[in-house]
Amino acid sequence: MKPRLLPVHLEDRPAESFTVQLAHLRRMTGELVDWMDPARIDAPVPDDTSAVVVPDLSGRAYRMVDAFRRIDRPILLITSEFGTVSMWDWEIRDHLRRRGIATIAPTSLQECEDVCRTLATKEALARSTMLAYQDDLGAGMQPDIFKRFYWWEDECVRDMQEAFGVAIERRSFRELAARAAAVPDARVDAEWARIADTVPIVGLRPSARADALRLYLALRDELDEAGEVIAAGINCLNESATSPTTPCLAWNLLFEERGLLWGCEADLTSMLTETLVHRSLQAPVMMTNLYPFLMGQAALKHEGIPAFPEVDEPENHILVAHCGYLGEVPQSCATEWTVRPPVLKIIDENAHAIDARLPEGPTTIVKVASDMRTLVVTPAVLSRYVQYENSDCLNGGVLRIRDGYRFVEKLPSHHAVLAPGALSRRIELMASVLGLTVEHL
Structure with a gap:
């Protein structure tokens, strides 16, 4: 329509x-x-x-x-x-x-x-569904971190539905993992034959590649049955014991083939932000973690790195990384893109992650705030990439922003969506159509 x-x-x-x-x-x-x-x-x-x-x-x-x-x-x-x-x-x-x-x-x-x-x-939002696969929220890996997140709260779901009309359906991750395990080898082999020449995979053993494709096929089957699904996410880190693999490859394939937006860790607010920006502006999007240099040891310890890279005005810089690399970058949005073995210790060694890069240059950081009435927007420059051996940041990005102190004071989440380009004006126009307010940081 x-x-x-x-x-x-x-x-x-x-x-x-x-x-x-x-x-x-x-x-x-x-x-x-x-x-x-x-x-x-x-x-x-x-x-x-x-x-x-x-x-x-x-x-x-x-x-x-x-x-x-x-x-x-x-x-x-x-x-x-x-x-x-x-x-x-x-x-x-x-x-x-x-x-x-x-x-x-x-x-x-x-x-x-x-x-x-x-x-x-x-x-489209008003007639669509977002799927969130989860069972034991905050009870799995790193519960001291995961129990804090707003996107798992019933209030978040109610506010999203009221503000945008989108339906939120919570489904069992365990049941999805069981469905994936039951996918026959013949389907997996056929799928690998279809994508082998176009999807770079390096360092994964055959069983890890097969399990990644099983989860993709199980998700694809569920989407075929579910009607108009506009985005989906899995509590893949906190509940990583549920599955021997991660959904990174699946999210990439489903985005490229169907335009499905995704939410790492079943982050509904990131799923919503990606949907608004990508579908409205046809802009590339991805979600990642923010580590402002101002956060010092609190950020360095989490990523297992000794120090931030040397820069002028470190207070106005952010390291961005997720699951060992920049984050879940769709293949068509990347300048470099490869599936590699996992980095984080909290996921199965049979899992995988995406090592990819967005183009360097002007970049926009954007996230819907918890009131569901505000888009928080920050112009930035992706200046370079940094690598740390034996860490949780094997290939992260460095962003420069105007005012790091204002940023850490006002940012709505450690998760954010990055969109290449200087998009502030276009996002303002989009927000005016949606009846949202834009807060510039």
């Missing part, structure tokens, strides 16, 4: 300028949205409307504030033939804003397309 856009005109009948501009919009966005029949701005908005679009403005808008105010959908001002707001409409937009009427005004065709995709993401 595509989002449905209602074009509205200010005059009793559409003017020629309205008709011409609407034709431009239909041509530019027809693959992303369904256009409804035009209506006068003060006509009732049909229930199935995703957003209201004003293709043509005039001085009448100053005298129609009440008509704008009663619209209970996002109001898009796309008044130029290039898919943007016209410069001559800034005064009208300011007039409306100062009277409490929020509007969304793209400044490029890309932003116009981002708005359309965000509307689609909003509607």
